[in-house]
Amino acid sequence: MLSLTPVRSIEDLRKIKEETYTGIKLRLKDSAVEREIAKYHILVCTGTGCASSKSKLIHQKLEDEIRKRKLEDKVKVIKTGCFGFCKLGPIIVIHPDRTFYTKVELEDVDEILDQHIENGQIVEKLLYKSVKTGELQKTIDEIDFFNHQMRIALRNCGVINPEDIREYIALDGYMALADILTKKIPAQEIIEEIKQSGLRGRGGAGFPTGLKWEYTASYEGDEKFVLCNADEGDPGAFMDRSILEGDPHSILEAMIIAGYCIGAKQGYVYIRAEYPIAVERLEIAIDQARRIGLLGSNILGSSFDFDLDIRIGAGAFVCGEETALIQSVMGFRGEPRPRPPYPAEVGLWEKPTLNNNVETYANIPVILRKGARWFAGIGTKDSKGTKVFALAGQIKNTGLIEVPMGTTVRTIIYDIGGGISNDKNVKAVQCGGPSGGCLPAEMLDKEIDFKSLTDIGLIMGSGGMIVMDETDCMVDIARFYLEFAQDESCGKCVPCSIGTKRLLEILEKISSGQGEMEDLERLENLCYEIKDSSLCGLGQTAPNPVLSTLKFFRDEYIAHIKDKYCPAGVCNGLLKVVISDDKCIACGICARICPVNAITGEHKKPPFRIHQDVCIKCGACIARCPVNAIYKH
């Protein structure tokens, strides 16, 4: 366990900062480091992505080897949070050279130590090769994936050791809080600063954060609470997880400040059980903050008390809705309730409660340190600052990125994402997860912010971004998201619990080739009814994937209904598996492999035939045909 001396004043905090900063200076870009005295810092990502490909073992082996080679004085191995380039994990970065090693395996450890650490030679086979030019990129700064990013919420991820509070302090962590408590800055002044910054909630709806703080502060209550929503539920989204894994103290600091502003003494982080590493790091962070005196009574010698606890959720999507989250924190079934009254007035245990998303909190300390004007200078008129996106789908570079609001989809796909895999054409970009919709390829130059997405019927959501090409069927995509929403509907209100099921059934009817043109109208009408009358955000946005695909890709729906044809070749119900007469050599392998005996034919008398009424389109025959004579049509 880290031995920590309690800090009782801003001076104590500055002392820790100065002591630790010298140590981690060499990890920072543009910092002048004198080579002679420089040590090597080997940063190993131990976030969920890299940890799942054994980065923890690599970290262990590095430490063991360094001890064995007696390099302890020269090299320090540090566990960090996510770098964002998860596709290339496990990732190791060596400072001060800023070398970015990808897909490191256990066997590479010796080579890294032999070549790089002991001889100063870069291990080229582990370097990242640009998807554009094919060149090896020696430092992290050369990599396009990082070049177009602006990291504010993710500022410390992949830089500091999240399990050491001193490293957070070294990079000005807790300074915003210390400043507030030392100077006794009035809460209204801080709230005003946040309002001026233009920060909007990053959880999805984009409600102005400063206003939310102001409302919550305005309600009287003998007790108030601060909540952090870390119940990240969108499929594929993991920005909140990465922040908690890479920089948990930024959330703690923001929540303490929030507590100071609204008059709360207790906060809870509601986090899903599927994030064990984030939970562990959060626990460590809370423990260290308590021991150092940044949580508890009389923080930094002031009269302000605040403490934090973790509440673990079972991973229900609906628990990301704030009223459902509150129910769940209290130990009840996670179900939303109608608003008003809003949690700012009646929240946790019926007390005024402030609830913000992880990414929102992550922005707070920086805003207060650098000023609202600085933050408001980033982004668009409507949306300030940056947004973290989880980039996925048919794209070369996938991972977690942070870009200023107003960045175009084209920049994200082509400059950061390196373009579409297999150089196919982009068809659509799914934004906002199950509550969002599909942005068509014609709109790639759209500058993304809260307003521009809402204008076309999409939402920012928590920042999932899935790139789709011509092999993706839009009806199927709508069906997929609806299946998710239907599965995650809490079952309380009628339009969502029954309505989404009926929507799904209509979509299934269409994608199986049974659709009629009237179904489109029925689908659309029901979508609007569900949007308009559902109880909570889940139901109100669940039809978005259907509506946006209907709006931009209606042709595809019509093809499914009228022509009984799936243009992308995805919907099984509309496909036939057939054997080409010319190519079949009548070997009989397909007939033997078929699990439902749908293929018949006479040995050595081509062609074999597939009986369509029996075929389940599993594709086993296609995979086994020695002459590629079988294909989907």
Added chain:
Amino acid sequence: MENIRENEEQKLAEKTVTVNIDGIDYKVPVGISVLEAARMVNIEIPSLCYLKDINEIGACRVCVVEIEGARNLQASCVYPVREGLKVKTNTERVRRARRTAVSLLLSNHHRECTTCIRNLNCELQNLADDLGIRNIPFTGEMKDYGFHDNNPAIQRDYNKCINCRRCMAICNKIQECYVYTPINRGLDTVIAPAFQKDLSEVSCIMCGQCVLACPTGSLTEKEHINEVWEAISDPDKYVIAQTAPSIQVTIGEVFGMPIGSFVAGKLVAALRRIGFDKVFATDVTADLTIMEEGSELVERLLHHPDKLPLLSSCCPGWVKFAEHFYPEFLPHLSSTKSPHAMCGALTKSWYAKKYGFDPKKIVNVAIMPCTAKKYEAARPELECDGYRNVDYVLTTRELARMIRQVGLDFPNLPDEEYDEPFDQYSGAAMIFGATGGVLEAAVRSAHKLITGKDMPVPDYEEARGQSGLKYGTITFGDKTITVAIAHGTGNAKKALELFKSGEKHFDYMEVMACPGGCVGGGGQPILGGRDYKYISLSYRHNRADALYNIDRDKEIRYSHENPRIQQIYKEFLGQPLSEVAKKYLHTTYVPRGVHPYLKKEQFYKGFSEN
């Protein structure tokens, strides 16, 4: 006297706000919902899951309205009024949303209206008709969680459940039995006991409040009409009907008579025409209950103060509640049987012998306002000389169905008298049917028993009304006792907890499981029809008032002055708490625990389980 749960009438604030509903400004009290405000100005916003003060969750989305400034439609049942609020209740958008919500419900509902027990008295059916739903544009998967009738009182048809959660709300908030919970999500959601246990396996007290709350035919009493018809048709059987006090003021409602109509004479006439051989008033044995329970009270007050407080035991729902949740209080429960069991026990012993009938051939059918009585009649303890005390229990609703089957024009039947010897009863017995009545009746007689003197007929006003829990002191000469009255088992729980913590002492407590007492019983007519929309649960007042009015006009207002009671003691029992009385009129209780399904024992016996 102090009221713990506020009266609903007192809740209306004096401060008003101006709201605009459909273009007209109205002044309405602060603190009410848009739905209530609209009802006040004669606009009926349709609703389904809403049950005033009990279930206000905005789940069914039938009561949605347009609120100016709100992006989405809002559920009016939970939307608070505020100054300057502009509401539209009648737009195409609203009408469509309501129709869609109900159509979606119907698309997942087993629509067996014509054979449903709630046919013509179903809120969902009414709503579909009100909204003019002529076809359901959606078809698809329907959840099938089946039909369950493994207990003697309440049956559950999950396929008619619309997940409105009214059953759950009343069970949690009023009864505090916490039987129901939502299980699963989305379309798979089912409101059921935890782990989808059967109602017979959990700590359900069978009070039937969930049945009253259910807007559809998903929760109903277990019908025993056919068994009773069979007995009546059997020439070998001598079928006796007995009617509980509260039936006399509620059954008229089913036939369009005003709430609170006193129809004892027509009730007797109807039962005779149905074919019962004799029609008895359970009121007589209610007087007997007072004699026995009052004697127990006196006995404990004078000789065994350690056994105080005495808790009333005539409500089977409450008894089961105590058995599940407060087994430590079972020794305090009066051992006196409930009136219908006493009537049953006496008909098959004293009456049979006196009038020369073979008790084997007697079938005792109790017409009760209660579903728990069905369960109580099946308790193994309620058996004397090898005969079940009561053979069948019919609820008020079932009797009404039998009357309809026979085709009797109930309101125009002549008034007839109950049969000897269960025909004369006191006003004290009548008020058994309302909360506070048992206590009042017992105190009237206890005074006589303790002081030896008649006391002038008092009117314990403080013991009436609809407050859930009340305390009071009553003085008999130099003795003063503290009494408590609770209705709704949640209030009983509160009283017992306060007693345990030493905060509130009492010597005698009357508990009725159902809010309002038997007049609000789980077997009473369900006023789900359109005509009763505005009445909410306040109909209980009218029914209770009727009982008290009759009591006031009765010549005999003391149980011990009832000549029939004096006759029964003289001819059969000797005196209260005698050996004979203990054999026929007293019973025992079983601690059941909160999780009875963890035990293997069989708690029900009797008619339907064989």
